[in-house]
Amino acid sequence: MLKKDLGLFLLILVVGAVVAFLNPRFLSPLNLANTANLIGLFGLFSLGEGFVIITGGIDLSVGSIFALLGVIFINLLVDYSLPWPVAVLIIVAGGVVLGAIHGFLVTKVKMQPFVVTLCGLLIYRGVARWYTDDGTAGFEFGQKFPALETLTTGRTFASDTFAGIPNSFIAFVVVALIMGVVLHRSVFGRYLFAVGKNEEAARYSGIRSNAIIAAAYVISGGLAGISAIYLAMYTRSISPASHGNFYELYAIAAAVLGGCSLRGGEGSVMGIVLGAILLQVLQNLVNLLGIPSSLNFAVMGGVILIGVIADMQLVRYRAYKANEKKRAGIVPLPAAAPGKN
Amino acid sequence: MQRVTEPAAPFLELNGISKTYPGVAALDGVSLSVSRGEIVGLIGENGAGKSTLMKVLGGVVEPTAGTIRVDGRDYPALTVNDAINSGIAFVHQELNLFDNLDAAANILIGREPLYGGPLRLIDRKALHAKVQPLLDKLGVDFKPDTPVAALSLAQRQLLEIAKALSLDARLVIMDEPTSSLTLTETARLLSVLNELRRDGVSIIFISHRLNEVKSCVDRVVVLRDGRVVGSLVGETIRPDAMIRLMIGRDLKSLYIPPKVPPGAPALEIEDFRTTAFPDQEVSLTLRRGEILGLAGLVGAGRTELACAAFGVDRRLAGTLRIEGEAVTIREPRDAIARGLYLVPEDRKRCGLHLDFSLTQNISLPDLMTYAVGPLISPAAEEKIAETQRHRLNIRAYDIATEAGTLSGGNQQKIVLAKWLAMKPRVIIFDEPTRGIDVGAKSEIYQLMRNLADNGVAVLMISSDMEEVIGVSDRMAVMQEGRISGFLERDRFSEHNVLQLAVGKTVN
Numbered sequence: 001m002l003k004k005d006l007g008l009f010l011l012i013l014v015v016g017a018v019v020a021f022l023n024p025r026f027l028s029p030l031n032l033a034n035t036a037n038l039i040g041l042f043g044l045f046s047l048g049e050g051f052v053i054i055t056g057g058i059d060l061s062v063g064s065i066f067a068l069l070g071v072i073f074i075n076l077l078v079d080y081s082l083p084w085p086v087a088v089l090i091i092v093a094g095g096v097v098l099g100a101i102h103g104f105l106v107t108k109v110k111m112q113p114f115v116v117t118l119c120g121l122l123i124y125r126g127v128a129r130w131y132t133d134d135g136t137a138g139f140e141f142g143q144k145f146p147a148l149e150t151l152t153t154g155r156t157f158a159s160d161t162f163a164g165i166p167n168s169f170i171a172f173v174v175v176a177l178i179m180g181v182v183l184h185r186s187v188f189g190r191y192l193f194a195v196g197k198n199e200e201a202a203r204y205s206g207i208r209s210n211a212i213i214a215a216a217y218v219i220s221g222g223l224a225g226i227s228a229i230y231l232a233m234y235t236r237s238i239s240p241a242s243h244g245n246f247y248e249l250y251a252i253a254a255a256v257l258g259g260c261s262l263r264g265g266e267g268s269v270m271g272i273v274l275g276a277i278l279l280q281v282l283q284n285l286v287n288l289l290g291i292p293s294s295l296n297f298a299v300m301g302g303v304i305l306i307g308v309i310a311d312m313q314l315v316r317y318r319a320y321k322a323n324e325k326k327r328a329g330i331v332p333l334p335a336a337a338p339g340k341n
Numbered sequence: 342m343q344r345v346t347e348p349a350a351p352f353l354e355l356n357g358i359s360k361t362y363p364g365v366a367a368l369d370g371v372s373l374s375v376s377r378g379e380i381v382g383l384i385g386e387n388g389a390g391k392s393t394l395m396k397v398l399g400g401v402v403e404p405t406a407g408t409i410r411v412d413g414r415d416y417p418a419l420t421v422n423d424a425i426n427s428g429i430a431f432v433h434q435e436l437n438l439f440d441n442l443d444a445a446a447n448i449l450i451g452r453e454p455l456y457g458g459p460l461r462l463i464d465r466k467a468l469h470a471k472v473q474p475l476l477d478k479l480g481v482d483f484k485p486d487t488p489v490a491a492l493s494l495a496q497r498q499l500l501e502i503a504k505a506l507s508l509d510a511r512l513v514i515m516d517e518p519t520s521s522l523t524l525t526e527t528a529r530l531l532s533v534l535n536e537l538r539r540d541g542v543s544i545i546f547i548s549h550r551l552n553e554v555k556s557c558v559d560r561v562v563v564l565r566d567g568r569v570v571g572s573l574v575g576e577t578i579r580p581d582a583m584i585r586l587m588i589g590r591d592l593k594s595l596y597i598p599p600k601v602p603p604g605a606p607a608l609e610i611e612d613f614r615t616t617a618f619p620d621q622e623v624s625l626t627l628r629r630g631e632i633l634g635l636a637g638l639v640g641a642g643r644t645e646l647a648c649a650a651f652g653v654d655r656r657l658a659g660t661l662r663i664e665g666e667a668v669t670i671r672e673p674r675d676a677i678a679r680g681l682y683l684v685p686e687d688r689k690r691c692g693l694h695l696d697f698s699l700t701q702n703i704s705l706p707d708l709m710t711y712a713v714g715p716l717i718s719p720a721a722e723e724k725i726a727e728t729q730r731h732r733l734n735i736r737a738y739d740i741a742t743e744a745g746t747l748s749g750g751n752q753q754k755i756v757l758a759k760w761l762a763m764k765p766r767v768i769i770f771d772e773p774t775r776g777i778d779v780g781a782k783s784e785i786y787q788l789m790r791n792l793a794d795n796g797v798a799v800l801m802i803s804s805d806m807e808e809v810i811g812v813s814d815r816m817a818v819m820q821e822g823r824i825s826g827f828l829e830r831d832r833f834s835e836h837n838v839l840q841l842a843v844g845k846t847v848n
């Protein structure tokens with residue numbers, strides 16, 4: 001797992017170095033701050049997607065959730081003039097509820113995750129467009145929420161010489177640290193891997209696999225709710241027909257690049273973080289190197305394809321090497337127990 | 342009319358077929374001939390060599406010695422294609438049908454009639470027309486376009502036979518064809534066999550149901566320990582004669598006597614009905630400190646009983662008491678919380694996480710104990726894993742080794758380690774030593790005895806006669822979903838077990 005992450009990290013460094021060499025503006029404070037902001041925005045919900053993928057499921061609905069919760073969020077602030085903390089709570093709770101519905105349909109109704117969240121993708125997008133009469137929802141002119149804006153789009157440590165660290169990036173790092181502990185250190189995280197790897201054996205060991213799987217969808221929904229707020233504050237106006245389109249695919253791509261297997265049971269938070277970083281660096285590369293931005297998706301797709309193929313080859317090579325060692329008898333047996341095994 | 346005076350050469354002649362695996366002779370000089378239009382019953386205990394012999398005939402297993410003559414041609418070993426081309430067809434116990442396709446498509450799969458042309462489109466009309474006569478011949482009550490999913494087990498069985506006939510089968514080998522059929526369905530199948538015999542098709546009929554064997558075969562061949570130990574013809578085909586031939590090997594003494602007499606009831610199963618046998622009620626009592634063997638033929642409903650008790654499967658009715666206290670068990674975690682554990686039959690699928698380490702596997706069912714608040718303490722779980730590794734002598738490089746890289750015996754020890762690290766009151770072992778080498782086997786028997794001596798109640802499901810007779814203190818025998826009898830140790834014998842397993846009483 002560590003080796004895999006290291007490879008991804010090196011890839012990011014190499015890509016970054018090449019881009020910096022070809023266009024020094026890559027390393028300009030402003031560009032770095034912008035990229036970090038995007039990493040934060042996209043990374044947040046990629047973490048939730050990763051959890052769902054580790055259970056062997058998938059969440060296709062996050063992009064539409066951004067549109068639906070986003071227009072509701074603006075509506076709550078603009079038309080209902082709710083205090084922003086209340087609106088934030090409602091939106092995050094909304095994400096949690098949607099995730100819980102997905103979890104219920106997957107575990108209790110036994111529907112396939114792809115189908116459940118594909119329906120979600122269609123339904124939420126449609127409802128969002130209907131909600132605004134297909135219009136654009138935006139803040140009123142001059143409407144300000146200083147504290148909320150600082151939390152979402154502000155920067156920390158900004159000075160004359162330093163562009164500052166985007167607070168969205170800081171939020172991402174904090175959430176990633178928490179999720180890392182949850183996934184790799186907690187009982188729940190171990191159960192998540194156990195259920196993703198072999199649900200049957202997990203059940204025979206007394207794990208409530210349905211509850212674990214549903215929890216993953218709830219986490220994904222909750223993080224999508226938080227992301228919806230960050231994205232709404234970032235764009236400040238939402239046209240529900242296009243806001244967040246395809247964002248679920250960024251999340252899936254980040255998770256897969258980061259070593260999550262769509263079969264379930266594999267993945268790490270570090271991997272997802274690095275995956276999210278690589279994706280944004282690639283976006284940035286397209287912009288800075290003057291590649292037509294229409295090629296954006298093609299570049300991303302190409303890198304993921306090559307990355308996954310290279311990783312598979314690496315795994316195969318390692319397995320081959322390990323076998324060779326075994327055949328040569330290098331793997332020592334415990335002294336107390338020789339004999340046939 | 343001219344009658345053939347000299348008897349035609351047999352369709353199939355096996356001569357001195359042996360198959361040895363490292364350390365075991367699965368088949369040892371088996372000779373068997375089957376004439377045209379003859380139904381031969383092939384019987385023997387679990388592990389007598391029946392399936393290996395069938396694999397030889399199917400071209401899947403290459404014999405180490407002996408010759409095979411099919412329809413006048415000699416082969417040192419059949420290939421799968423040889424078997425098909427010479428007209429040997431199988432009707433398997435686990436049906437090999439595609440239930441998303443219709444009957445006709447299943448029969449002619451891979452040989453579909455096509456319209457001409459590069460698109461290779463299937464001519465559905467021709468497909469159905471080709472299949473209809475076969476179905477007519479068997480007198481079935483479904484149509485070529487009936488989806489297989491809509492067919493009953495008996496109909497599927499007949500469909501498999503139709504498939505065999507469509508391949509121009511001259512020898513049909515049926516492995517336990519009646520095990521999941523009702524009485525009328527069985528009667529129907531047996532009459533089809535008679536019609537096939539009239540057409541000159543030879544049949545090898547493998548079954549544990551001795552009465553059916555008696556009613557439909559011309560001759561019975563009995564296998565034991567990979568050898569043909571006898572054959573019966575005509576009037577001599579009687580269940581007691583068959584049982585007498587099936588048993589009679591020397592059983593090594595595996596018995597380790599208990600240090601303490603059995604105590605109070607630890608597990609009481611009362612009037613259990615499982616989904617597999619909804620009409621049968623099962624009751625049994627297991628006492629502290631005893632090893633109760635649960636014997637029976639494969640498919641007698643023992644695993645289903647264990648799964649219902651452990652909460653894996655829903656039970657239709659019945660109560661469960663653990664140490665005298667009635668408990669509600671809806672899922673395995675309820676059973677685990679009460680100290681009732683299961684070592685499942687299919688350890689790779691249900692017992693273990695193959696790419697989890699020893700540590701992760703061993704701590705899994707009791708992870709909260711090794712956690713501080715919501716976080717796992719690696720030191721605590723590694724300590725317990727290390728302790729269990731030494732206690733059970735698990736041969737792995739270290740506790741970080743992935744379970745899947747170990748041998749079957751060591752994997753089984755990991756499954757055991759999971760439960761022994763907790764506080765067992767009752768442990769159900771389902772086929773505890775299947776696919777495990779001899780050394781690990783005896784270690785596992787010793788472990789079971791130690792558990793019992795420490796007051797744990799052990800229920801051991803085993804299809805291995807040597808094991809169930811050798812290890813148990815007491816035995817219950819199941820047959821078709823019910824308990825057909827209990828045996829005390831002084832009445833343990835292969836004869837008695839088999840009698841009960843086929844549904845006869847023991848005096």
